[in-house]
Amino acid sequence: xxxxxxxxxxxxSIAYGVAVMSLHSGTPFFAVWYALGAVFLLIxxxxxxxxxxxxxxxxxxxxxxxxxxxxxxxxxxxGLMLSQFNAQGKPGLDYLIVLGAQVHGxxxxxxxxQYRLDAAAAYLxxxxxxxCIVTGAQGPNEPIAEADCMAAYLEQHxxxxxxxIREDRATNTVQNIAxxxxxxxxxxxxxxxxxxxxxxxxxVKIAQKAGLGNACGIAAYSTPFFLPNNMLREAMGIxxxxxxGNL
Numbered sequence: 001x002x003x004x005x006x007x008x009x010x011x012x013s014i015a016y017g018v019a020v021m022s023l024h025s026g027t028p029f030f031a032v033w034y035a036l037g038a039v040f041l042l043i044x045x046x047x048x049x050x051x052x053x054x055x056x057x058x059x060x061x062x063x064x065x066x067x068x069x070x071x072x073x074x075x076x077x078x079g080l081m082l083s084q085f086n087a088q089g090k091p092g093l094d095y096l097i098v099l100g101a102q103v104h105g106x107x108x109x110x111x112x113x114q115y116r117l118d119a120a121a122a123y124l125x126x127x128x129x130x131x132c133i134v135t136g137a138q139g140p141n142e143p144i145a146e147a148d149c150m151a152a153y154l155e156q157h158x159x160x161x162x163x164x165i166r167e168d169r170a171t172n173t174v175q176n177i178a179x180x181x182x183x184x185x186x187x188x189x190x191x192x193x194x195x196x197x198x199x200x201x202x203x204v205k206i207a208q209k210a211g212l213g214n215a216c217g218i219a220a221y222s223t224p225f226f227l228p229n230n231m232l233r234e235a236m237g238i239x240x241x242x243x244x245g246n247l
Contacts, residue, residue, distance in 0.1 A: 003048035010040030020229050027102075029233050077235035084200035087217035089123065093130050094189035096120055096218070097180045099173060099203060100136020100146030107143055109153055111223060112196060117150055119220035120194045121157045130192075132159065133183055135167040135176040173199075173237075174246050177207045190214040196222040198230045202238050205247045 017033025046052040052060070098120045101113035109117060124132055132154065136146025145168040155161050165183050170176040181187060191212055193203045200217035207215035222230060241247045 003044045006040045006044035006047065010037045010044060013037035013040060016228065020226065023225075027233075029229060032232065033229070073239060074232070074235055077238045078231060080201045080238065081198050081231060081234060084204065084217050085197040085219055087197075087200050087204075087219040089192040089216045089218040090190065092127055092190075093123075093192045093216075095184055095191040096123060096130055096132045096194050097176065097191055097207070098132060098134050098150060098194040099176050099199070100134070100150065100170070102139070103142045103144060103146050103149045105143055107149060107152075109149055113146070113150065114153070115196060115220040115222060116194050117153050117157075119218055121154055121159060123192065123194070123218060124154075124159050124163065131163050131165060133165045133167055133180045135170050135180050137169050137171050139171070173203055173206055174210075174241070177203070177210045177212070181210060181212060187211045188214065190216075192216055192218045194218045194220060196220050196230070198222055198227065198234050202234060202241060202247065206241065209245075209247060 013033045014037035017030045017037065020030040020033065043052075052063075055063070098116055101116065102110035103113065104110060120132060124130055134147045134150035134154070136150065138145040145166075147166040147168040151161070151164045151166055154164055167176070167179045167183055170179045177193075184191070189212075191207070191214060193200065193207055193215055195203045195217075197219040200219045204215055204217045238247070
């Protein structure tokens with residue numbers, strides 16, 4: 001029975017990786033699903049062929065501990081992400097920081113980025129005194145800086161250009177926050193971090209660690225199909241940033 005379960009998990013992981021790759025998610029992270037599928041299939045073979053039962057007790061203990069540890073990390077980080085899935089921020093914030101994401105070759109935002117921008121535009125419409133920092137550099141596969149694409153999108157959706165501040169150097173979340181902070185009048189200002197729901201927890205923690213004590217999250221929508229991929233990648237991001245002192 002265990003071998004069947006792991007075989008199904010392995011095939012499902014590889015199939016999901018193929019689906020994510022075919023939909024051009026914007027990153028090569030889909031390859032992790034291939035690796036995960038291969039591990040599950042290897043475990044299935046080991047159980048079915050009797051290789052697992054022939055291992056010494058110490059070897060079995062190490063294998064079980066590694067699997068349990070991985071499951072615990074996914075469960076804990078998943079719970080942290082879910083705790084901020086519906087974050088709505090506070091009214092009357094001094095600033096929004098909208099985190100960048102993939103820009104398509106035709107200079108339009110990817111769906112992930114568009115969801116963030118739509119959430120920001122809705123907030124700015126309801127809070128006319130809030131300034132907006134759009135942050136993101138030009139990636140190697142992008143035609144323009146993410147900040148420029150974001151500013152153009154917001155302007156097209158009715159946001160006054162004088163309310164938009166561009167930060168076009170950052171290439172990751174830590175830099176998004178650090179460089180945006182330099183453009184703010186004071187680190188004590190109230191700020192909403194606008195990003196997709198699965199990313200809010202880590203982004204806000206990074207902001208608070210960077211000295212933005214009045215930071216809160218504003219969760220944008222994310223496509224359900226990509227959530228397993230995004231949340232697994234985010235789990236790794238949380239662990240990495242925790243180990244490097246960014247959280």
